[in-house]
Amino acid sequence: MKVTEPLIDTGQVDLAGFDRALGDPADPAALLSFARSAELDRGERFPADICRELDRMGLPSLYVPAEFGGALTRYDELVAALRAVARRDLTVAIGHGKTFLGGVCMWLAGRPEQARELGADIIAGAPVSWGLTERGHGSDLLAGETTATPEPGGGFRVHGEKWLINNATRGTLLCLLVRTRPEGGPRGFSLLLADKRRLPADRWRPLPKVPTHGIRGADISGIALDDCPFPADALIGEQGAGLEIALKALQLTRTACTALSLGAADQAVRLAEEFAARRELYGRRLVELPHVRRVLGEAYAALYAAEIVSVLAARSVHTLPEEMAVISAVAKSYVPTRVDELIAACGELLGARAFLTEVHEHGAFQKLERDHRVVGIFDGSTFVNQHVLINHFPVLARGHQKGTADEEAVGRTADLSAPPPPARLDRLSLLARGGCGFTQSLHTASGELRAPASAGEVPARVAELAEELTNSCDRLHRELALIPPASQDVQPEAFALASRYEQCFAGAAALRLWLHNRTPGEDPLWLEAVLTYVLRSVRPPGQPTDGEVFDRLFDARAAGRPASPPTSVVTW
Amino acid sequence: MNIPESAPSDTDLRSWLRARVAHYVQLDVADIDTTTALTTYGLDSVYALILCGDIEDHLELVLEPTVAWDHPTIDALARHLEETLAQGSPSGESR
Ligand SMILES: Cc1cc2nc3c(=O)[nH]c(=O)nc-3n(C[C@H](O)[C@H](O)[C@H](O)COP(=O)(O)OP(=O)(O)OC[C@H]3O[C@@H](n4cnc5c(N)ncnc54)[C@H](O)[C@@H]3O)c2cc1C
Numbered sequence: 001m002k003v004t005e006p007l008i009d010t011g012q013v014d015l016a017g018f019d020r021a022l023g024d025p026a027d028p029a030a031l032l033s034f035a036r037s038a039e040l041d042r043g044e045r046f047p048a049d050i051c052r053e054l055d056r057m058g059l060p061s062l063y064v065p066a067e068f069g070g071a072l073t074r075y076d077e078l079v080a081a082l083r084a085v086a087r088r089d090l091t092v093a094i095g096h097g098k099t100f101l102g103g104v105c106m107w108l109a110g111r112p113e114q115a116r117e118l119g120a121d122i123i124a125g126a127p128v129s130w131g132l133t134e135r136g137h138g139s140d141l142l143a144g145e146t147t148a149t150p151e152p153g154g155g156f157r158v159h160g161e162k163w164l165i166n167n168a169t170r171g172t173l174l175c176l177l178v179r180t181r182p183e184g185g186p187r188g189f190s191l192l193l194a195d196k197r198r199l200p201a202d203r204w205r206p207l208p209k210v211p212t213h214g215i216r217g218a219d220i221s222g223i224a225l226d227d228c229p230f231p232a233d234a235l236i237g238e239q240g241a242g243l244e245i246a247l248k249a250l251q252l253t254r255t256a257c258t259a260l261s262l263g264a265a266d267q268a269v270r271l272a273e274e275f276a277a278r279r280e281l282y283g284r285r286l287v288e289l290p291h292v293r294r295v296l297g298e299a300y301a302a303l304y305a306a307e308i309v310s311v312l313a314a315r316s317v318h319t320l321p322e323e324m325a326v327i328s329a330v331a332k333s334y335v336p337t338r339v340d341e342l343i344a345a346c347g348e349l350l351g352a353r354a355f356l357t358e359v360h361e362h363g364a365f366q367k368l369e370r371d372h373r374v375v376g377i378f379d380g381s382t383f384v385n386q387h388v389l390i391n392h393f394p395v396l397a398r399g400h401q402k403g404t405a406d407e408e409a410v411g412r413t414a415d416l417s418a419p420p421p422p423a424r425l426d427r428l429s430l431l432a433r434g435g436c437g438f439t440q441s442l443h444t445a446s447g448e449l450r451a452p453a454s455a456g457e458v459p460a461r462v463a464e465l466a467e468e469l470t471n472s473c474d475r476l477h478r479e480l481a482l483i484p485p486a487s488q489d490v491q492p493e494a495f496a497l498a499s500r501y502e503q504c505f506a507g508a509a510a511l512r513l514w515l516h517n518r519t520p521g522e523d524p525l526w527l528e529a530v531l532t533y534v535l536r537s538v539r540p541p542g543q544p545t546d547g548e549v550f551d552r553l554f555d556a557r558a559a560g561r562p563a564s565p566p567t568s569v570v571t572w
Numbered sequence: 573m574n575i576p577e578s579a580p581s582d583t584d585l586r587s588w589l590r591a592r593v594a595h596y597v598q599l600d601v602a603d604i605d606t607t608t609a610l611t612t613y614g615l616d617s618v619y620a621l622i623l624c625g626d627i628e629d630h631l632e633l634v635l636e637p638t639v640a641w642d643h644p645t646i647d648a649l650a651r652h653l654e655e656t657l658a659q660g661s662p663s664g665e666s667r
Binding site: 142186392394395398430485487488 | 595596597598611614615616617618619621622624625626628629637638641642644
């Protein structure tokens with residue numbers, strides 16, 4: 001489908017139109033089709049035509065905040081748009097969406113005219129890449145060896161390599177983290193915008209494409225700089241502020257990356273659902289087997305939990321910016337991990353069809369399974385994000401005890417009927433000093449369920465689950481307060497506590513979402529399913545979970561009854 | 573921002589900071605030297621951010637979380653905090 005008018009433009013973001021224009025991937029004539037994606041993947045070819053079409057639809061303008069000339073005013077819209085692309089093809093979403101990651105440091109710290117200039121390039125379709133990683137150093141950003149030496153007459157001379165960088169070769173511009181003090185340290189790094197159009201051609205070269213297990217068509221490569229001169233105005237923010245800016249930028253990019261997982265989950269669930277509905281064995285259809293319905297019902301609950309965390313994290317950029325250090329770490333750790341599990345469960349249902357590369361929608365499942373693996377690795381691995389969370393244990397425990405939550409801001413995050421207030425990126429902080437409002441206000445939230453439950457408007461079961469979650473979350477915080485500080489070796493037990501914390505956050509977010517958007521008489525089935533799903537992983541051993549709610553969730557969806565949380569945007 | 577009525581003296585502040593750092597790096601207070609970079613004791617840059625929350629609570633100040641990056645020894649940190657308290661209006665971010 002060819003689009004003439006951009007669907008996403010300054011002052012206008014037509015997400016429904018954008019989703020329609022992307023088409024049904026099962027239709028080989030659609031812009032993003034399983035057939036075309038499979039072909040590109042087999043040939044390890046970059047989806048350049050598709051990306052050009054996305055440019056024409058206006059997607060790049062959603063990577064640029066409105067104040068710098070773009071259409072980005074709501075981070076939940078960015079998540080929805082990236083999810084829509086990822087639902088069809090993760091390689092395209094990762095290849096195209098990288099430009100948002102490449103721009104973020106500029107939005108946070110650049111001079112206004114510098115940011116507007118980059119915004120104009122992005123809107124015109126220039127890919128922007130983000131180079132933190134080096135061959136010898138991944139997560140350990142302070143170990144980076146690419147060095148920028150300040151020149152006497154202004155500007156820098158940059159030497160070194162950034163490697164394993166998405167779009168390093170295709171990118172017209174690259175935002176690079178470079179060492180500006182020989183001794184390094186937290187004030188020893190800076191950010192430079194490399195504009196390939198302005199750098200002397202004999203002083204840099206792209207590094208070869210790195211073959212990968214998934215997203216095989218993506219441009220994963222690198223750049224080598226050989227004493228390359230950079231102009232003084234390439235500096236983003238202050239000299240020495242690179243680490244601080246990058247860590248804040250990661251709060252936004254990690255939040256956005258969860259959209260990739262949601263898209264993968266949407267597609268996995270759809271492929272499994274359709275297969276189960278059609279496949280006949282032993283004279284029955286697969287979907288009639290009780291365990292199959294259970295697995296699918298559970299997959300819906302997992303998807304809802306992931307979706308709620310992702311969407312509310314994106315809204316928190318607007319409402320709870322000072323908590324984003326915690327919220328983004330939870331989101332980036334929780335969502336890809338839950339979706340990896342969901343994909344594995346759907347894969348089991350698909351049996352051989354999860355393994356074949358040409359059969360069943362052109363082998364779409366095995367492609368998405370491979371493609372999604374990278375989401376839990378890049379932009380801060382699951383461990384790295386859990387480590388951020390573990391560093392926050394002392395403030396989480398203290399905040400929970402004091403109960404300093406801004407309940408109104410938590411409510412504004414969850415209330416989808418109102419657009420979120422403008423994002424205050426200047427209030428992002430490396431330390432969520434007050435802890436986290438969602439988990440702190442669980443008491444209030446579960447309290448609000450008590451009255452409708454005793455009036456019979458809400459099943460007593462749901463109020464009991466909310467109560468159990470609240471108690472479990474209190475218990476967890478008492479444990480967080482007891483564990484020794486983790487400045488050096490983090491004990492494995494701390495990671496288990498981080499996982500439990502994430503589940504509590506997801507449950508708290510789900511509860512809030514329901515409370516602030518409920519309509520009279522609505523069956524809170526999705527809430528019951530999500531709370532059950534979440535509690536299953538935090539219950540002490542020996543307390544089994546009754547999975548019957550997942551069967552009811554499956555039946556409701558199969559019968560076409562409304563059973564999705566209001567964050568759901570998927571219509572097919 | 574008011575200065576707490578009994579603003580801790582410089583030496584109090586120093587010994588309090590020493591005790592906090594010792595707690596975080598799990599060493600004896602006696603092993604913590606106030607002129608040595610905090611990273612020497614294994615208080616890595618990212619973890620040093622957490623110290624900010626403690627200091628804020630203790631002094632009822634609002635600080636940049638990166639305060640220990642810019643003042644990387646206990647002495648430097650104490651000096652900076654003293655100055656901030658004396659000015660009465662911290663240069664930190666708003667809550
Ligand atoms: C397809 C792809 C695209 C990429 N695109 C980009 C890009 O565009 N820009 C860019 O800068 N980088 C990019 N990367 C690099 C990616 O961000 C790094 O690979 C990532 O930072 C993790 O580093 P590592 O696994 O290479 O190694 P390491 O950081 O050495 O990690 C090794 C292991 O240690 C664990 N670990 C690390 N730190 C901790 C911790 N604090 N606590 C507990 N465990 C820890 C990790 O989880 C991992 O299991 C890309 C990577 C891939 C695969």
